[in-house]
Amino acid sequence: MKRTYLLLTLTLILGLLAACAPQSASPSESPRVLTVMTHDSFAASEGLIAQFEAEHNVTVSFIRSGDTGSALNQAILSRENPLADVFYGVDNTFLTRALQAGIFESYSSPLLEVIPAEFIVDPQHYALPVDYGDVCINYDKAYFEEHDLAVPASLEELTQPEYAGLLVTENPATSSPGLAFLLATIANFGEEGYLDYWRDLADNGLVVVGDWETAYYTNFSGSSGQGPQPMVVSYGSSPAAEVYFAETPPDEAPTASIIGPNTCFRQIEFVGILNGTPNRDLAEAFVDFMLSVPFQEDIPLQMFVFPVNTEAALPKVFIDSVQVPDQPATLAIDVIDASRGDWIEAWMQTVLE
Amino acid sequence: MALKSQLGSLFKNPTWRAALFWLLPAAFLGYFFYQPLLALFELLISPEWGFDLSTLNWRRVWSPLEFTIGQASLSTLLTLIIGLPGAWLFAKFEFPGKQTLKMLTTLPFILPTVVVAAGFNALLGPRGWVNLGLMALFDLNAPPIQFLNTFGAILVAHVFYNTTIIIRVVSNAWTRQNIRLQHAAAVLGATPWQTFKEVTFPLLRPSILAATLLVFLFNFTSFGVVLMLGGPQFSTLEVEIYIQALHMLNLPLAAVLSILQLLCTLVITIGHNRLSGRRDRTLAPGSPEVGVRIPKRGLERLVVILLVVSLFALLVSPLAALAARSFVKLEADRGERGEIQRGLTLDYYRELGFNRRGSLFYVPPIAAAWNSLMFAGITILITLFLGLLVAYGLRQRTALNAILDPLLMLPLGASAITLGLGFIIVFNRPPFSNFRFPILLPIAHSLVALPFVVRTLGPALQSIPVSLRNAARVLGASPGRVWREIDLPLLAPAILVGGIFALTISLGEFGATTFLTRPEYPTLPVAIFRYISQPGALNYGQALAMSTILMTVSAAGILLIEHLHLPGKDLF
Numbered sequence: 001m002k003r004t005y006l007l008l009t010l011t012l013i014l015g016l017l018a019a020c021a022p023q024s025a026s027p028s029e030s031p032r033v034l035t036v037m038t039h040d041s042f043a044a045s046e047g048l049i050a051q052f053e054a055e056h057n058v059t060v061s062f063i064r065s066g067d068t069g070s071a072l073n074q075a076i077l078s079r080e081n082p083l084a085d086v087f088y089g090v091d092n093t094f095l096t097r098a099l100q101a102g103i104f105e106s107y108s109s110p111l112l113e114v115i116p117a118e119f120i121v122d123p124q125h126y127a128l129p130v131d132y133g134d135v136c137i138n139y140d141k142a143y144f145e146e147h148d149l150a151v152p153a154s155l156e157e158l159t160q161p162e163y164a165g166l167l168v169t170e171n172p173a174t175s176s177p178g179l180a181f182l183l184a185t186i187a188n189f190g191e192e193g194y195l196d197y198w199r200d201l202a203d204n205g206l207v208v209v210g211d212w213e214t215a216y217y218t219n220f221s222g223s224s225g226q227g228p229q230p231m232v233v234s235y236g237s238s239p240a241a242e243v244y245f246a247e248t249p250p251d252e253a254p255t256a257s258i259i260g261p262n263t264c265f266r267q268i269e270f271v272g273i274l275n276g277t278p279n280r281d282l283a284e285a286f287v288d289f290m291l292s293v294p295f296q297e298d299i300p301l302q303m304f305v306f307p308v309n310t311e312a313a314l315p316k317v318f319i320d321s322v323q324v325p326d327q328p329a330t331l332a333i334d335v336i337d338a339s340r341g342d343w344i345e346a347w348m349q350t351v352l353e
Numbered sequence: 354m355a356l357k358s359q360l361g362s363l364f365k366n367p368t369w370r371a372a373l374f375w376l377l378p379a380a381f382l383g384y385f386f387y388q389p390l391l392a393l394f395e396l397l398i399s400p401e402w403g404f405d406l407s408t409l410n411w412r413r414v415w416s417p418l419e420f421t422i423g424q425a426s427l428s429t430l431l432t433l434i435i436g437l438p439g440a441w442l443f444a445k446f447e448f449p450g451k452q453t454l455k456m457l458t459t460l461p462f463i464l465p466t467v468v469v470a471a472g473f474n475a476l477l478g479p480r481g482w483v484n485l486g487l488m489a490l491f492d493l494n495a496p497p498i499q500f501l502n503t504f505g506a507i508l509v510a511h512v513f514y515n516t517t518i519i520i521r522v523v524s525n526a527w528t529r530q531n532i533r534l535q536h537a538a539a540v541l542g543a544t545p546w547q548t549f550k551e552v553t554f555p556l557l558r559p560s561i562l563a564a565t566l567l568v569f570l571f572n573f574t575s576f577g578v579v580l581m582l583g584g585p586q587f588s589t590l591e592v593e594i595y596i597q598a599l600h601m602l603n604l605p606l607a608a609v610l611s612i613l614q615l616l617c618t619l620v621i622t623i624g625h626n627r628l629s630g631r632r633d634r635t636l637a638p639g640s641p642e643v644g645v646r647i648p649k650r651g652l653e654r655l656v657v658i659l660l661v662v663s664l665f666a667l668l669v670s671p672l673a674a675l676a677a678r679s680f681v682k683l684e685a686d687r688g689e690r691g692e693i694q695r696g697l698t699l700d701y702y703r704e705l706g707f708n709r710r711g712s713l714f715y716v717p718p719i720a721a722a723w724n725s726l727m728f729a730g731i732t733i734l735i736t737l738f739l740g741l742l743v744a745y746g747l748r749q750r751t752a753l754n755a756i757l758d759p760l761l762m763l764p765l766g767a768s769a770i771t772l773g774l775g776f777i778i779v780f781n782r783p784p785f786s787n788f789r790f791p792i793l794l795p796i797a798h799s800l801v802a803l804p805f806v807v808r809t810l811g812p813a814l815q816s817i818p819v820s821l822r823n824a825a826r827v828l829g830a831s832p833g834r835v836w837r838e839i840d841l842p843l844l845a846p847a848i849l850v851g852g853i854f855a856l857t858i859s860l861g862e863f864g865a866t867t868f869l870t871r872p873e874y875p876t877l878p879v880a881i882f883r884y885i886s887q888p889g890a891l892n893y894g895q896a897l898a899m900s901t902i903l904m905t906v907s908a909a910g911i912l913l914i915e916h917l918h919l920p921g922k923d924l925f
Contacts, residue, residue, distance in 0.1 A: 219479070
């Protein structure tokens with residue numbers, strides 16, 4: 001009696017495990033596996049990846065490991081025994097940390113030729129640029145029209161009384177666009193001036209929330225959330241997303257970006273071959289693939305950022321709805337890495353306390 | 354034969370018997386919990402990682418610690434104030450819709466914080482139903498209720514999340530009480546209040562304390578609620594660990610915070626065990642059905658109605674608001690947005706079935722639901738098996754139990770981030786790296802669920818009188834038969850509750866999941882997060898639709914478990 005129970009349980013468990021195991025399909029020559037580690041925002045077209053897989057007789061397995069910081073931490077902690085062959089998604093605010101930890105192998109891809117020099121931040125080519133995007137203030141067009149209010153053109157104008165209580169931003173300690181906007185103010189006002197500026201912003205009714213989702217969906221009036229603030233720190237590509245993801249696409253984006261000098265901070269994302277990979281040849285092929293025109297043209301509508309390859313054509317919704325700042329704010333990557341902690345700490349004491 | 358009798362005598366010594374029961378659970382905890390944590394701390398607390406106590410920013414340690422203790426105490430108190438009357442309601446009264454309400458009050462516990470935040474936003478946010486209604490009613494221009502990003506929001510969300518723990522654990526114990534004791538007290542001339550104070554409450558005390566401990570620990574390690582509903586002014590230890598580890602890349606400080614949080618958990622658990630140290634009385638349990646009745650008299654009926662209404666308002670309305678929002682378009686009718694976009698819609702659900710962008714990471718909702726249920730099923734099997742062993746091990750108070758029990762509770766105090774990073778260091782090698790199936794995922798869920806199962810099974814097992822077992826043995830029943838016919842039926846309700854806790858924890862867990870998930874096996878929370886982290890009205894609507902699916906799947910899971918036909922239900 002007891003034995004029957006035991007047998008039954010065992011069969012159940014085994015059956016369950018068997019059901020979970022992947023179906024083993026073995027073609028004549030089993031393909032090699034290339035593992036790509038990346039963050040949660042990574043997206044790509046299924047067909048494109050399938051094409052790469054067929055061409056190189058390889059199975060590409062993606063490990064999406066949380067947000068950028070989380071993925072990078074995992075790559076650094078596992079550097080003795082890498083989890084993957086390729087790592088994509090480290091940006092210019094974290095790049096120095098990745099380079100210092102030595103997680104990448106250098107690779108001078110021939111495709112670097114078609115990438116503008118401004119994006120090639122690492123001259124040794126341990127990390128290669130893939131895409132870029134600007135963190136900008138989005139505004140609700142209808143609000144400014146209804147209230148007959150001029151859209152602010154610079155960071156300085158945001159402290160004027162007519163914009164009191166109209167801007168929502170994210171805490172730079174918990175949000176990547178929040179940090180990018182803080183960096184833009186540092187690029188514009190310098191290390192000596194940015195805290196005074198933030199004090200003025202706070203006095204002018206600045207609203208700070210923890211994450212982009214809350215800022216955009218709850219507080220911003222131009223999104224589906226219909227919140228109280230008509231200006232939000234978001235991405236330069238968000239207006240295109242409002243059009244592209246609308247149930248019935250409007251003729252024109254309901255929101256736009258403020259693209260004055262230094263109002264936007266430019267984020268660049270990089271790919272690198274993880275140190276110690278046994279699949280160096282495939283890793284190189286995949287990096288080349290990511291920099292090639294087909295993948296680069298897939299980027300905008302999958303991840304809502306711009307391709308770095310100058311030969312890649314942009315989709316129509318991007319051309320219509322995304323404004324690109326002439327003079328985005330930038331800071332050197334080692335300066336960011338050295339001071340990020342101090343800047344955020346000082347910001348929290350100035351704005352939150 | 355000699356060996357058998359030797360083993361038999363070993364089994365008679367309480368400490369050795371406890372040790373035997375603990376063998377497997379302790380090995381499980383040691384291998385999957387303590388090993389990765391210690392490996393991570395060993396790595397981070399080294400000068401190589403820039404660890405230096407003298408330059409540590411202690412400000413980022415003490416201020417979160419202070420806030421964590423304060424908010425956890427207040428939240429727990431409020432949860433008890435709502436939960437205990439709720440437990441009384443479910444234990445003592447029969448009313449229409451009781452089973453449904455009980456199931457609905459469990460749902461909050463399952464939901465990932467992203468969804469809970471969206472739910473409260475749909476109810477109380479600037480464009481939530483309440484504010485919209487008030488604005489329309491009084492012709493206001495601005496939303497009158499400021500809820501999000503306040504301390505109050507944290508407290509309300511904690512009550513929303515954890516009330517079910519009190520209700521489930523305490524009402525389960527209350528139902529089991531033998532009504533004859535109260536009757537005896539009444540016959541002997543005790544007033545209802547005296548009966549409650551002298552009979553009912555002392556018997557409930559272990560369950561109340563156990564539930565309070567679980568609620569406090571959950572509040573103590575609260576993360577998503579504080580981050581998403583409290584806003585940037587508030588930071589618990591867990592939030593600070595997240596900030597330092599993932600945004601500042603200051604892993605040594607994150608390690609110090611994790612260790613502090615674990616120490617606090619340990620101290621709280623040991624303190625709790627001291628407090629509940631008095632020997633629990635074992636009394637013949639009564640029939641679950643005897644004490645339950647339909648509320649009579651005007652006053653009693655009024656109280657019951659009030660309780661049902663307030664549980665509904667507090668625990669069910671945010672869920673309802675969320676579900677309603679997934680069926681409704683709420684675009685304001687502004688001129689340049691084309692035609693007015695309001696009204697009922699199924700678009701969000703329909704759209705879930707399409708992979709519009711041909712994305713590699715598109716998740717069909719059925720697949721996500723299936724994966725979630727599969728992980729939950731494995732979690733239930735692991736935790737019930739290990740939980741029963743631990744509950745038997747804990748039956749007698751031995752020195753071994755005093756040490757092992759707090760160590761079992763520690764996973765509740767471990768940050769998902771710390772555990773996730775520890776898993777990466779330790780298990781990123783064969784055999785685990787060879788599995789395509791993320792078996793570590795249900796294992797991580799089991800670590801969190803196990804304390805709940807043990808805390809549910811423990812009091813139930815304690816309350817089984819030895820006399821019943823002895824009687825069975827005297828009548829010639831084998832140990833196996835004693836277990837099947839005495840223990841199992843009496844434990845059945847507690848096993849169900851434990852199973853529900855394991856199910857809900859596994860379905861909603863998101864923290865460790867992000868570290869362990871594999872793209873081939875996305876879960877429902879992962880899919881929800883995927884939609885909500887992209888702009889566009891459609892994505893937002895789809896996230897809410899997916900959340901509603903998660904609620905439905907969870908409700909189905911709970912109902913299924915509650916209707917499992919375990920022996921003992923109709924034994925009396």
